Amino acid sequence: MEVNVNELIQTIKNDGLEVAKKKEDQIINDAKKEADLIVAKAKEQAEKIVNEAKAEADNFAQSGDAAVKQAGRDLILKLEDEIKKMFESILRNAVAENFSGKVLEESIVKAVTTIADDTAKLDILISEKDYAALEKSLKNAFKKQTESGLEIKPFKNLQSGFKLSQKDGSAFYDFSAKEISEMLSQLVNKNIAQLLK
Secondary structure, three states: OHHHHHHHHHHHHHHHHHHHHHHHHHHHHHHHHHHHHHHHHHHHHHHHHHHHHHHHHHHHHHHHHHHHHHHHHHHHHHHHHHHHHHHHHHHHHHHHHHOOHHHHHHHHHHHHHHHOOOHHHEEEEEEHHHHHHHHHHHHHHOHHHHHOOOEEEEEOOOOOEEEEEEOOOOOEEEEEHHHHHHHHHHHHHHHHHHHHO
8 A cells, every 4th residue: 555655646746747847838838928929019119119219300300401491591582682782772872972963963954854844833852952052053954944933942851863843743753862772773683683593
């Protein structure tokens, strides 16, 4: 009977070891499956993070490129505007400086004789400074016309140049240095814009 107990113990031991071995194998297999699943999820998560980072970096690079291009366009527009302003200022000063004395007198005579059919209904308005310098010569140039109603008057708000005005207010011609320089600057600005492009 003693042999049977030893055999029984050995059988129980073998059966227990076998069950334990199966259990161990099962636990190891489950752990490997769990580890593989965790690794796969981690790889998937890492890949997702990398793809999102790449997309974000691409967006950042694109928006950076767009910002640089926009800044370049803004700079060109600002430069173009500054150049136009500079030329307008140069023109304004040049016209104001040269639109006096004999040039102004000849311009007034030419404008009046070209524009007005009936000079008796016309006023010539010039700056106070130019009026003081040109009053006598203009009255001599328009002696007949001033006798029939043409008036030559100083105009307080005029810096240089002249204006022609119908007495009834139906027509008004502005030959001020400011107006002439604005007309010229529009022509110059077109050429500047073409050069800048």
